């Protein structure tokens with residue numbers, strides 16, 4: 073079992089405060105599981121060299137092939153394992169504030185946002201160790217300048233002949249330096265990958281979207297416009313997700329809640345209405361959480377206010393947009409982030425690492441079977457040798473007995489001959 077969040081020295085060692093941080097638990101679990109797989113790799117290597125040096129009668133081709141297959145499995149797991157991350161997908165209608173929410177969570181204006189700006193493809197933000205960020209389109213390894221992000225992610229980019237035409241389900245990866253900005257990229261530093269999607273109102277191929285981008289998602293965030301109601305397109309998308317993934321983790325953000333500042337009289341009623349509707353959606357229609365859990369899944373926030381205040385804190389803007397009741401919304405946003413981090417880390421550890429854990433046990437089991445088969449053959453060989461030794465000893469003893477009998481007969485014969493020679497000598501003497 074990966075020992076994450078336990079009291080082991082390793083669990084405490086990341087900045088000394090990892091133990092209680094949900095995102096840190098994922099990193100500790102990843103590091104420990106990585107050590108287990110490296111140990112496993114070394115053990116199988118050692119086994120290979122022992123097999124290569126051993127007698128071919130005992131170590132047969134199937135044993136050596138078995139070891140090779142184990143090495144292949146470990147390599148494949150290590151390759152996927154290194155890419156494992158905590159993935160979150162943002163959905164919602166165009167202009168509900170998805171990009172603004174992602175930027176607020178990253179404390180940085182990374183994704184293009186704004187009135188009339190429509191994201192035309194999937195934009196995936198993830199951390200990189202390089203000092204300079206870059207873009208990559210789908211699986212093309214060619215690095216594109218980060219400055220191109222605004223143009224490439226924009227809905228109109230396909231009309232621009234200089235840029236590659238991109239389908240709605242294309243993926244533009246944004247590699248952003250983990251170290252850039254002060255505390256800004258805590259999410260990126262901890263292997264959180266954020267996927268922003270084109271608006272669900274763009275009548276997409278939901279199934280293709282889900283198959284291509286969402287099957288490995290740990291958390292889904294539906295960004296709604298608190299001033300409007302949930303549309304059928306938004307509902308349909310999540311109904312498909314719930315069909316394809318077993319019990320997905322869904323958060324609902326009622327964004328633009330700053331608008332409620334203008335409606336002080338009615339605000340509690342509006343909030344109650346939204347809450348009832350979303351509760352019904354998550355608990356009864358999607359069946360992804362219970363009534364008790366739902367309070368930790370629905371939040372009323374203003375991503376624009378949060379992003380502005382975080383940018384102002386870093387001295388990147390002079391004035392932050394804030395409406396009455398900002399403090400309450402800011403606390404609610406932080407509350408969302410706390411639950412989001414706990415949920416994404418728990419989900420990623422359970423779904424991704426539990427599977428690796430299962431594979432590690434499977435590999436150990438196969439290695440044990442392989443060694444036991446060799447041990448069985450070695451036992452047979454030993455038994456055969458013992459039998460040959462027993463036979464040889466029996467034959468030797470038999471020969472020794474026969475020799476003793478022969479020696480006795482020979483001795484008697486010699487004594488008889490000597491006696492006869494003596495008698496003849498006496499006779500001759502008498503002559």
Ligand code: GDP
Nearest residue numbers: 167168169170171172185186187328374375376
């Ligand atoms: P997306 O299409 O869902 O990614 O939406 P964007 O993040 O690009 O936001 C569209 C517009 O809504 C931008 O002009 C944002 O500044 C604005 N916006 C986003 N969140 C809020 C919010 O909480 N309050 C207000 N008043 N405006 C917001």
